[in-house]
Amino acid sequence: MPVSEQLKAWFQKTFPKKRKRRTETPSTLPRFLEESSLVGALVFLTTVALIVVTSFVGIKPSGFQILPNQVASIRIVAADSFSYSSPILTERRRQQLLKEAPHVYRIDMAPYNAFKTHVKQLVRDIAAFREIKDDLIVGQAKNRIAAITSDFNAKGNYRLTPESLSQIVENTDQKTFENLIETGLISIEESFKLGIYDENDPTFKFSKGAVAIFHIANQDSNIGQKRVESIEDALRSVRINLRASNVQPQTADAVIRIFRDAIKPNLRKSEAEMEIRRQELLASLKPVIVNVQEGASIIEPGQPVTQEQHEQLKEYQRHIADKNAGTVDNQLMGRILLVLAMVIAATFYIRLEHRRTFQSNGRLALLSLVVFVNLLLVRTCFELGNIETFLYDNQLSAILPYITPTVLAPMLVAILIGTGPGLLMALMISLFTAVMFGNRLDLLVMSFLASTVAIYVSRNLRKRGRVVTAGFFAGASVAAFTLLFNWVDGMPWSTLIYQMVGGLATGLVEGVVVVGVLPILEGLFKRTTDITLLELSDYNHPLLRRMQLEAPGTWHHSLMVANLAENASNAIEANGLLARVACMFHDIGKLVKPEYFTENQLDGYNPHNEKTPSFSALVIKSHVKEGVDLGLTYKLPRPIIDVIRQHHGTNLIRFFHHKAKQQAEDPSHVQESTYRYDGPKPQFKESAVILLADSVEAASRSLAKVTPQNVEELVDRIFAANIEDGQLNNCPITIAEVAKVRESFIFTLLNSLHTRIAYPGQASGEKASKKTSTKSDDRKTERASASTSK
Secondary structure: OOHHHHHHHHHHHHOOOOOOOOOOOOOHHHHHHHHOHHHHHHHHHHHHHHHHHHHOOOOOOOOOOOOOOOEOOOOEEOOOOEEEEOHHHHHHHHHHHHHHOOOEEEEOOHHHHHHHHHHHHHHHHHHHHHHHHHHOOHHHHHHHHHHHHHHHHHHHOOOOOHHHHHHHHHHOOHHHHHHHHHHHHHHHHHHHHHOEEOOOOOOOOOOOOOOOEEEEEOOOOOEEEEEOEEHHHHHHHHHHHHHOOOOOHHHHHHHHHHHHOOOOOOEEEOHHHHHHHHHHHHHOOOOOEEEEOOOOEEEOOOOEOOHHHHHHHHHHHHHHHHHOOOOOOHHHHHHHHHHHHHHHHHHHHHHHHOHHHHOOHHHHHHHHHHHHHHHHHHHHHHHHOOOHHHHOOHHHHHHHHHOOOOOHHHHHHHHHOOHHHHHHHHHHHHHHHHHHOOOOHHHHHHHHHHHHHHHHHOOOOOOOHHHHHHHHHHHHHHHHHHHHHHHHOOOOHHHHHHHHHHHHHHHHHHHHHHHHHHHHHHHHHOOOOHHHHHHHOOOOOHHHHHHHHHOHHHHHHHHHHHHHHHHHHHHOOOOHHHHHHHHHHOOHHHHOOHHHOHHHOOOOOOHHHHOOHHHHHHHHHHHHHHHHHHHHHOOOOHHHHHHHHHOOOOOEOHHHHHHHHHHOOOHHHOOHHHHEOOOOOOOOHHHHHHHHHHHHHHHHOOOOOOOHHHHHHHHHHHHHHHHHOOOOOOOOOOHHHHHHHHHHHHHHHHHHOOOOOOOOOOHHHHHHHHHHHHHHHHHHHHHHHHHHHO
8 A cells, every 4th residue: 555545544543534413303493393282283273274164165055065967865945035047047048039030031033033034035036936937847847946945944944845835836926925925024023022932941831821921131131021922822923914815725824834943932041130130139138037935946856956956056055145144154163063073083083093193293284284185176176066068068067076086185194194094084085075065975985985995905005006006996996886876876877987987097096196195295294104114125225235344243133133023013013114124224323333343343353342331331322323313314214213212222231331330449439321321212112122122132142052941031031121121111012012022032033043953074173162162252241241231
């Protein structure tokens, strides 16, 4: 090694850099917020206020609330007469007016003018034919007549025949023919001016013999009612006028055939005038006023609530609210008392079953927060029913109660605090949700069932994916309940499927949300879930890696203690996972001076031989504070840091205390407090089990021979010493549980310290081992003495 490196190493060893130790002692304000009874009372009152505001303020259904298309469970009768303007009925009247608004037409003279042009050309063509008729042979004349007929028919899809035209030419002169055509034109012109409609059109339905009256707009856009002729009426007028002429009947009929296809409907709808007419009608529309007499039924039980009934219910609520304005709202007061009673009951339950939660304002604030947020989401879903999209859609409004998230708070509380408080939150959320949606017992049962299933599936959580699975099973329970309950009530299958799919999807979404929210709540409220503990149990954690390399003896000791503590914790139904992970970290403080602890003194050198007993005791005690320091530095969860602080309690370091008395001139002057750990004593079951396991594991290594009797005597001696010293006084562990821990320790030790059959050649080495046994006895004795003090 270069000289510079040697000097650097010597300097760092001689003048080590002072490290500022982090303290686990909270400042005055956090401690006040966590432990103050005043803050706890404030959390209580805030919880009541938030639940009341979220669940009941603004919901005044005169004791009941129901959504459109929902089947009512009770009858609501008007306790007072009231009137209101009905937007639904007014809109219905408006649509009816628009539907009944008459069509407005304009008279179109284009068909008449086109026919007039065509028939005038026919007259000219006949006149030209008459001039050359005498020069044509019979065949040529017929061909000419056919050509004139075909040309006329092609112009307007007419049906004049050559025979009819030939009869007209042969039986009339040109002047008479022109007079007949003029007579027919005058007749149909009058019909066209009046207006012609097609009586075969299904749009126009007039009884036989009725006069057809239409709304006709003139050139000035003035609308008036006029009599209109049918095609048959117009054609009849032409027949009458032509047959009154001084011509043969056959000739008159032939001329009539020319006019037969000229008469066509000439009424054209005028959208502009129709819109003007609609606006005139709407301008005269007045709101529909509904008068409800006292005693009239508003909602009938067992029947789906119609849009009109729901509107009437809302107006009744408004009427009652206005009537009671300025007076005490007895309905709301009743709801406040309900919430107050539920929260008081919850408080007593937590006080009896979860005392640590009751004593922690942080945990109480967590309960209050998740309940408030969950009820806020429920209220949001409830308010969706007042949106027009849901209000007028039967299927959408029917699925609202089934997509309401009621599992979030119970799952979060069960995972972060415990299944008992989780079930309590499930009951509260289900009850308030049922009241909010109209005192629906089926909704209460369904929500509580789903929450209970989710809590059951998410117990003993080890993987985050299990939370999503719990959400899926909660949604599946909602779907199954919906299928059975609503199918019996005769709910349509289309609505049933929507409700089931909505419930299942909501459960899955709730599971995903809980997975995302858990880490936030863990950090915010300093809660530790089993998932976090499993992540910390990874041997590649920086502190555990350091321990494996820098203090291998301590690492092995920690693993053995973890084995003892986990088995014992499971035996008394405590958190075995917490015990195991906490044991892995409980001696991390020995990383600062690992050579001062016998399990790491592999070369036989013991630095305590050169130190005074008081200094050695100080070094031994300091590993607790150093462990807390490292735990805070690496942001270990609070329960693990608590175990580091409590795993020795206020035990006496007996070896160095005894050594100090031996070296002192007057043993009575040796202060016992100098050789006791600073504590505190174990505050929870897992911590107490670890204290006992730590002492038992270290002392078990001093056993010369492992037999059931020796192990039992060792365990009994250590248990008795700790109990007599009062180390378990502050822990809620019972005598029965201590007995189970003892049995578990004995069983585990006998299985882990068992002997093996001697292998061939082992006897020859026995003498050598006896020679070295004397050297190791001192170390074993020291370790046993120090361990017994634990």
